[in-house]
Amino acid sequence: MKRLPLLILFAAIYFPASAQNLSDTVNIINNLFHRYQPKNPGGQLSISKNGKLIFSKAWGLADLDHHVPYTTITVSEAGSISKQFTAASILLLAQQGKLSLNDDVRKYFPQLPNYGSVIRLKNLLHHTSGLREWSDLAAITGWPRTTKAYGNEDVFKMLCRQKKLNNIPGTEFIYSNSNYVLLALIVEKVSGMTLPAFTQKYIFKPAGMTHTLWRDSYKKVVPNRAIAYSKNDGIYTIDMPNENVYGPGGLLTTTEDLLKWNDFYLNNKLGSPGLLQQQLTIEPIIGGAETHYAAGLFIDKLNGVKEIYHDGQTAGYVGIVESFPALHLSIAWLSNTTEFKSGLFDEIEQIENVFIKNTPTNTDVKTGMSSHLKLGKTKELLGWYRYTKTNQSAKLMLNKDTLYFNDTALKPINDSSFIYKSSLLQFNSSGGFVLHTEDKRALLFTKEKNSIITSKYLQAFTGNYYSSETESNFTIVLKDGKLMIEKDNIKDAELLPAYNQDFEFDLKSDADLNPLRINILFKRDHKNKVVGCELSTSDARGVSFKKIY
Numbered sequence: 402m403k404r405l406p407l408l409i410l411f412a413a414i415y416f417p418a419s420a421q422n423l424s425d426t427v428n429i430i431n432n433l434f435h436r437y438q439p440k441n442p443g444g445q446l447s448i449s450k451n452g453k454l455i456f457s458k459a460w461g462l463a464d465l466d467h468h469v470p471y472t473t474i475t476v477s478e479a480g481s482i483s484k485q486f487t488a489a490s491i492l493l494l495a496q497q498g499k500l501s502l503n504d505d506v507r508k509y510f511p512q513l514p515n516y517g518s519v520i521r522l523k524n525l526l527h528h529t530s531g532l533r534e535w536s537d538l539a540a541i542t543g544w545p546r547t548t549k550a551y552g553n554e555d556v557f558k559m560l561c562r563q564k565k566l567n568n569i570p571g572t573e574f575i576y577s578n579s580n581y582v583l584l585a586l587i588v589e590k591v592s593g594m595t596l597p598a599f600t601q602k603y604i605f606k607p608a609g610m611t612h613t614l615w616r617d618s619y620k621k622v623v624p625n626r627a628i629a630y631s632k633n634d635g636i637y638t639i640d641m642p643n644e645n646v647y648g649p650g651g652l653l654t655t656t657e658d659l660l661k662w663n664d665f666y667l668n669n670k671l672g673s674p675g676l677l678q679q680q681l682t683i684e685p686i687i688g689g690a691e692t693h694y695a696a697g698l699f700i701d702k703l704n705g706v707k708e709i710y711h712d713g714q715t716a717g718y719v720g721i722v723e724s725f726p727a728l729h730l731s732i733a734w735l736s737n738t739t740e741f742k743s744g745l746f747d748e749i750e751q752i753e754n755v756f757i758k759n760t761p762t763n764t765d766v767k768t769g770m771s772s773h774l775k776l777g778k779t780k781e782l783l784g785w786y787r788y789t790k791t792n793q794s795a796k797l798m799l800n801k802d803t804l805y806f807n808d809t810a811l812k813p814i815n816d817s818s819f820i821y822k823s824s825l826l827q828f829n830s831s832g833g834f835v836l837h838t839e840d841k842r843a844l845l846f847t848k849e850k851n852s853i854i855t856s857k858y859l860q861a862f863t864g865n866y867y868s869s870e871t872e873s874n875f876t877i878v879l880k881d882g883k884l885m886i887e888k889d890n891i892k893d894a895e896l897l898p899a900y901n902q903d904f905e906f907d908l909k910s911d912a913d914l915n916p917l918r919i920n921i922l923f924k925r926d927h928k929n930k931v932v933g934c935e936l937s938t939s940d941a942r943g944v945s946f947k948k949i950y
Contacts, residue, residue, distance in 0.1 A: 433748040437461040442630045443471040444736030447656035451729045452664045463627035476653045477627045477735040479720045480713020483652035484581050486600055488526055488697030490588045492679050493603055496672050499591050509587050512561050524570045525580040526696050527684040531566030532579040534940035535559055540917055541936055542873035543889030545910035552645035556582045562870050567942045574692040578649035585648025608665035610658040616651040619643045629717030632740035640717030640911055650715045656733035659722040663731040691840040704757050719745050730756055742914050785900035786846040791937045792922045794899035849900035859884050861931050862923055866946040
């Protein structure tokens with residue numbers, strides 16, 4: 402990508418009327434990043450227009466220990482932005498005739514269980530395989546990411562132990578890093594090259610990405626690498642991805658290199674003609690639900706303008722790269738801090754508004770009834786519900802004649818239909834309800850019995866549980882009237898009662914921005930004795946544990 406004098410570049414693009422000159426324009430962008438202070442962790446931003454770099458700057462420090470400034474050639478980890486490069490490698494191999502996207506994954510890895518439904522490579526690309534999220538499985542063992550130096554082979558062995566899928570392949574979009582670990586391994590198996598070597602030859606070098614490589618070993622020395630940080634209680638701590646998993650993440654790069662990549666593949670320079678179309682193709686979901694995921698890329702619209710993007714977060718690293726083909730505009734941001742958890746990409750959204758007119762939309766929902774409901778009818782709806790696919794609990798409550806679902810007020814359409822955020826909630830004749838989402842999914846919730854919390858009720862769940870799927874166990878104890886789960890790095894995790902036999906707890910990890918919510922549904926035998934349980938997250942459903950004692 403060619404770099405032109407800033408004065409020429411800024412004269413060629415649109416900025417708000419208030420930006421009368423170059424100085425005003427630069428100030429607009431600089432002011433957006435004021436929270437990245439010179440003595441704190443920072444980041445780098447690059448913007449291109451018509452294939453020309455029009456803005457590139459860095460803020461803050463790349464290394465707090467040694468007071469090393471963040472620069473435009475500082476290398477930072479890109480998190481899940483990496484997936485588009487793994488996907489592109491698969492598409493290149495398909496174009497070379499070395500594999501087919503319709504291949505059964507067990508053609509390459511017969512060690513994987515036969516689930517009765519074929520998982521095709523295209524299912525891996527589009528996150529419709531049903532494979533459980535490996536990092537959730539690792540967390541359930543008590544050793545979440547960053548607590549062990551996991552590698553791709555560790556993930557593969559973990560997947561080989563799974564007895565069930567989240568869903569029948571092709572029927573649901575469930576984002577899972579497991580898919581891209583397998584794709585990385587397939588690239589290496591089919592090409593006879595490592596993924597780093599393959600991408601260097603066929604992608605990085607042709608695209609001119611001179612500062613891009615993979616973190617295939619967390620011990621690798623990487624010149625100019627930014628150190629990642631998190632911030633808790635006002636104190637920065639080093640938060641690095643100390644693992645050797647790569648393919649779903651692990652790309653080390655700069656924002657300028659990411660814009661070179663955008664320019665390269667969006668101008669049909671990757672592989673032979675036709676590859677770009679495959680990169681941007683969205684595989685339909687069986688059943689009609691909508692998805693916006695292509696080959697390692699999200700395809701969506703922003704204010705009516707087509708947007709191609711992916712964001713990422715690994716340990717203390719965050720980033721996003723996006724393009725707006727109709728505007729010939731690309732934006733990339735990489736940072737080495739997660740301290741601004743509530744708005745990691747606030748500045749990027751404001752920059753988008755500089756280039757793309759924000760069209761107000763009418764979000765008012767017309768309802769056919771008053772927000773006040775008949776008390777008698779409403780009481781029948783109150784209580785606990787279970788999402789049938791993950792056992793996730795949801796509670797309907799009444800507050801001042803208004804019905805609430807998970808602390809969000811429902812807007813009534815009639816006696817059995819309500820608006821929940823952007824979804825339609827409809828009660829059915831069996832006492833449950835179906836949540837019809839904006840992306841055309843139909844989520845079934847069943848009405849469940851309330852749990853009556855007594856010491857005897859809680860005591861029945863105490864004991865030790867083991868899973869062959871995770872090759873791990875955990876212990877549940879009763880402390881001060883509360884059930885607690887104990888296992889290695891799972892500490893002070895209280896089981897919060899939900900519907901009958903069901904609990905939920907949060908697992909905190911340095912690898913994730915937010916705690917992982919885990920549902921645990923206990924099972925009893927014909928004698929009413931607790932004999933096991935199922936642990937579920939949104940991306941790893943129904944992991945079975947047997948009670949040992």
